[in-house]
Amino acid sequence: MLLSLLLVAASNDDAACAAGRPIRWGIMGSGLISSDFVGALKALPADEAKVIAVGARSLEAAQAFATSLGVPKAHAGYEALANDPDVDVVYVGTVAQTHADCARIALAAGKPVLVEKPLAMNGEEAAELVALAKSRGLFLLEGMWTRFFPAVVKARELLEAGAIGEVVAVSADFGWPADPDGEHGRTVDPVSGGVGMDVAMYPVAHVLLAAGATPPASVVATGSTRPAAGGGRVDWSVAAGLSGFGDRPALSATVLCTLDASTPEEVVYTGKKGTLRLHRPAHTPSRLTLSIAEGREASTDETLEFALPPVPAGALPFNYPGSQGFVYEAAAVNRALREGRLEAEEWTHAESVTTQRIVDQLRSSVVRAGGGKREARGRWWDLRTWGWRARREGATE
Amino acid sequence: MLLSLLLVAASNDDAACAAGRPIRWGIMGSGLISSDFVGALKALPADEAKVIAVGARSLEAAQAFATSLGVPKAHAGYEALANDPDVDVVYVGTVAQTHADCARIALAAGKPVLVEKPLAMNGEEAAELVALAKSRGLFLLEGMWTRFFPAVVKARELLEAGAIGEVVAVSADFGWPADPDGEHGRTVDPVSGGVGMDVAMYPVAHVLLAAGATPPASVVATGSTRPAAGGGRVDWSVAAGLSGFGDRPALSATVLCTLDASTPEEVVYTGKKGTLRLHRPAHTPSRLTLSIAEGREASTDETLEFALPPVPAGALPFNYPGSQGFVYEAAAVNRALREGRLEAEEWTHAESVTTQRIVDQLRSSVVRAGGGKREARGRWWDLRTWGWRARREGATE
Numbered sequence: 155m156l157l158s159l160l161l162v163a164a165s166n167d168d169a170a171c172a173a174g175r176p177i178r179w180g181i182m183g184s185g186l187i188s189s190d191f192v193g194a195l196k197a198l199p200a201d202e203a204k205v206i207a208v209g210a211r212s213l214e215a216a217q218a219f220a221t222s223l224g225v226p227k228a229h230a231g232y233e234a235l236a237n238d239p240d241v242d243v244v245y246v247g248t249v250a251q252t253h254a255d256c257a258r259i260a261l262a263a264g265k266p267v268l269v270e271k272p273l274a275m276n277g278e279e280a281a282e283l284v285a286l287a288k289s290r291g292l293f294l295l296e297g298m299w300t301r302f303f304p305a306v307v308k309a310r311e312l313l314e315a316g317a318i319g320e321v322v323a324v325s326a327d328f329g330w331p332a333d334p335d336g337e338h339g340r341t342v343d344p345v346s347g348g349v350g351m352d353v354a355m356y357p358v359a360h361v362l363l364a365a366g367a368t369p370p371a372s373v374v375a376t377g378s379t380r381p382a383a384g385g386g387r388v389d390w391s392v393a394a395g396l397s398g399f400g401d402r403p404a405l406s407a408t409v410l411c412t413l414d415a416s417t418p419e420e421v422v423y424t425g426k427k428g429t430l431r432l433h434r435p436a437h438t439p440s441r442l443t444l445s446i447a448e449g450r451e452a453s454t455d456e457t458l459e460f461a462l463p464p465v466p467a468g469a470l471p472f473n474y475p476g477s478q479g480f481v482y483e484a485a486a487v488n489r490a491l492r493e494g495r496l497e498a499e500e501w502t503h504a505e506s507v508t509t510q511r512i513v514d515q516l517r518s519s520v521v522r523a524g525g526g527k528r529e530a531r532g533r534w535w536d537l538r539t540w541g542w543r544a545r546r547e548g549a550t551e
Numbered sequence: 552m553l554l555s556l557l558l559v560a561a562s563n564d565d566a567a568c569a570a571g572r573p574i575r576w577g578i579m580g581s582g583l584i585s586s587d588f589v590g591a592l593k594a595l596p597a598d599e600a601k602v603i604a605v606g607a608r609s610l611e612a613a614q615a616f617a618t619s620l621g622v623p624k625a626h627a628g629y630e631a632l633a634n635d636p637d638v639d640v641v642y643v644g645t646v647a648q649t650h651a652d653c654a655r656i657a658l659a660a661g662k663p664v665l666v667e668k669p670l671a672m673n674g675e676e677a678a679e680l681v682a683l684a685k686s687r688g689l690f691l692l693e694g695m696w697t698r699f700f701p702a703v704v705k706a707r708e709l710l711e712a713g714a715i716g717e718v719v720a721v722s723a724d725f726g727w728p729a730d731p732d733g734e735h736g737r738t739v740d741p742v743s744g745g746v747g748m749d750v751a752m753y754p755v756a757h758v759l760l761a762a763g764a765t766p767p768a769s770v771v772a773t774g775s776t777r778p779a780a781g782g783g784r785v786d787w788s789v790a791a792g793l794s795g796f797g798d799r800p801a802l803s804a805t806v807l808c809t810l811d812a813s814t815p816e817e818v819v820y821t822g823k824k825g826t827l828r829l830h831r832p833a834h835t836p837s838r839l840t841l842s843i844a845e846g847r848e849a850s851t852d853e854t855l856e857f858a859l860p861p862v863p864a865g866a867l868p869f870n871y872p873g874s875q876g877f878v879y880e881a882a883a884v885n886r887a888l889r890e891g892r893l894e895a896e897e898w899t900h901a902e903s904v905t906t907q908r909i910v911d912q913l914r915s916s917v918v919r920a921g922g923g924k925r926e927a928r929g930r931w932w933d934l935r936t937w938g939w940r941a942r943r944e945g946a947t948e
Contacts, residue, residue, distance in 0.1 A: 319812075322726075322788065322809050322811040322812050323724070323726060323788065323790075323807055323809050323811070323812065323814055325722060325724055325805065325807050325814075327720070327722055327805075327819075329719075329720060329821060330847060331823065331847075372773040372920050373773075374771035374772060374773045374790075374791075374792060374916070375771060375792055376769040376770070376771050376792045376793065376794040376795070376803070377792070377794050377803045378794060378800060378801050378802075378803060390801075391719065391720065391794070391801065391803040392792070392803065393720075393771075393791075393792030393793060393794055393803040393804055393805045394771075394790075394792050394805070395771060395772055395773045395774070395789070395790030395791050395792055395805070395807075396773065396790060397773040397774050397775060397788070397790055397920065398773070398920075403775060404775050404787075404788065404809075404811055405775075406773070406774045406775060406788040406789065406790040406807065406809060407790055407807075408722065408724075408790045408791070408792070408805035408806070408807045409805070410720055410722050410792075410803065410804075410805045412719050412720050412801075412803060412821070414719040414720075414801055414823065415716075415719050415720065415821050415822060415823045415844075416821070416826075416844055416847055417720055417722075417819070417821045417826070418819050418821070418826055418828070422724075422814070422815050424726060424809070424812050424813070424814045424815070425812060426728065426811065426812045427812075429813075429814070429815055431815070435848070447812075447813055450727060450728075450813055450872065451832070451872050475847065475848050519771070523769050523794070523795075
């Protein structure tokens with residue numbers, strides 16, 4: 155235990171003292187999202203950040219990734235990556251079911267960690283992970299990259315400055331056409347699949363930008379379901395209402411998601427003075443419109459553009475649209491580490507946990523409304539066997 | 552009973568045989584909405600329609616209305632208007648609590664009737680009214696004027712032609728800033744007040760345009776409440792999800808309404824091939840955009856304009872924005888009467904009843920979520936005493 159604390163202190167010092175040298179990233183997972191993240195990171199100055207290692211399930215996969223993206227070191231397994239003494243901070247880009255376990259491995263090695271969404275498989279596990287990071291004095295961030303985009307930073311400024319007055323309504327949507335029988339098989343995974351785990355955190359996070367991180371008193375949801383792989387049902391679309399937000403009792407919000415088609419993917423904040431719209435695609439936004447009401451019919455509109463940076467040299471073709479925007483999140487992690495902070499103010503631990511808890515409610519409401527139940531909630535992906543295992547000891551439903 | 556049937560037959564014949572002479576409208580109620588409706592009707596050719604009488608609670612009110620809008624006859628009371636043998640069809644523009652009773656008076660006099668929204672105070676009463684009109688063989692239409700706007704007629708055509716493919720999501724909103732302590736006191740009326748009765752039928756109707764009139768299996772709602780006049784609470788904002796639409800099981804929809812501020816008031820239909828957007832203000836729309844997806848990021852967009860007609864000469868300044876659009880609804884009533892139809896295909900009896908039933912669910916869910924109950928549901932407005940009376944006999948909650 156003493157050794158562990160010393161390691162933690164050493165790691166934090168490393169990061170805090172890294173001014174003058176680049177922060178050295180280690181990547182867990184050699185899949186599509188890791189490739190995009192590493193590509194985007196190349197936009198940062200070489201004296202600010204560099205990717206120095208990747209760890210994957212197999213050495214071969216790590217080596218192939220390292221070669222194609224110019225990463226110096228390849229490790230077999232996630233522990234090896236986490237324990238690499240040259241790694242300052244770990245990015246977890248593995249498949250969703252393994253996110254929490256990979257984060258635990260990084261934290262156990264005394265490393266700050268950025269974990270792709272979702273942070274965990276439910277709100278309870280997300281809260282446990284946050285508590286673990288806090289107890290170890292280590293930085294933890296769920297990769298809600300949207301919050302770090304300049305358009306969203308500007309939206310937050312405008313909302314907080316009262317540009318549209320008291321916010322009383324938020325509507326947000328996100329839908330895309332998944333092929334559950336083909337390349338998007340993950341969408342019917344009984345634990346990590348469904349529209350809630352896939353995309354609902356985005357519109358929920360947009361709601362929380364105005365509503366704050368206190369869980370709403372009321373979350374109602376309905377929708378449609380599809381058969382999960384291996385039995386049970388997953389939530390396939392969700393139409394939800396949220397209200398009762400702490401000190402914002404007048405605020406009501408809707409969230410609409412589907413895996414059947416591309417929705418407009420917009421967010422509209424309605425305040426007593428006007429509206430603020432994050433335009434499509436709202437999870438990687440580059441444009442927002444501020445409309446100040448001039449009577450009931452007319453408004454004065456101003457559209458603000460925040461063009462995304464170009465794709466950096468050395469990046470592979472991106473697998474997901476707008477992935478160059480990962481650079482905003484990565485830069486924010488660097489800043490937090492250099493300043494010795496344990497969470498990012500743009501996306502706090504409380505927001506991660508509240509969002510995951512809301513997603514839990516969406517999922518269970520929709521699946522219940524669909525006449526099914528999420529039978530697989532007691533199962534977890536095992537990093538060691540790369541297969542399902544029973545829910546770990548000590549956790550309660 | 553025989554007399555009654557003969558009167559009905561005579562009335563229908565009158566309407567059906569009215570080709571070659573204008574259809575003669577009688578107006579119940581001399582308030583703001585009646586003024587707008589009569590003004591808008593002046594856009595129809597004189598040989599097609601004319602307003603020949605108005606009836607109000609007092610002769611004085613009716614005479615003042617008649618004088619200011621050039622209506623030939625003024626009646627004291629609604630029965631007198633309904634029984635005027637020169638009246639072919641009755642428009643009910645009284646306060647909301649009296650709509651159903653006024654419609655019954657018109658039907659009892661053997662007159663076809665166009666009733667302002669809401670048709671009744673709940674779905675059950677709406678269904679009773681529909682049954683009454685059918686049993687008497689008389690035309691009945693709830694004044695969901697939006698459905699008759701050219702932009703909505705075009706939207707229906709596009710949806711039915713499959714322009715955006717199978718519709719899998721609909722989002723619709725409507726909010727405006729009411730002053731419950733001032734001119735909008737009706738919004739806290741315990742029977743007819745609240746956001747559900749005030750505006751929610753509009754977004755619900757937009758959902759049904761894609762979903763059909765079969766009631767959805769699942770309606771969930773939350774929101775905020777305000778004190779009702781004289782006790783209890785009314786629904787003040789609502790965030791709702793709807794799903795389980797008959798033969799459209801994949802469709803999910805959200806409805807977001809508030810009386811706290813002007814929302815964008817848009818409707819977006821998402822189909823598997825693209826989206827269709829009814830632009831602000833969606834309850835009197837003049838513009839829609841059809842976007843056909845070209846991959847996940849790009850789309851081909853086409854915006855269609857349907858300018859509203861100018862305000863006719865002889866109309867008073869309109870009290871509600873876009874009121875010249877009443878002409879579309881009035882012309883449709885004329886067509887239905889000339890063709891001997893008992894309902895308008897643009898807004899069917901089934902749609903009226905389903906919408907009102909959904910609104911019932913929204914209202915009770917929100918007020919329940921707000922910790923209140925709609926204590927006044929057993930009270931009704933009495934046309935004779937112009938005051939509250941106990942719920943009429945024979946009706947069940």
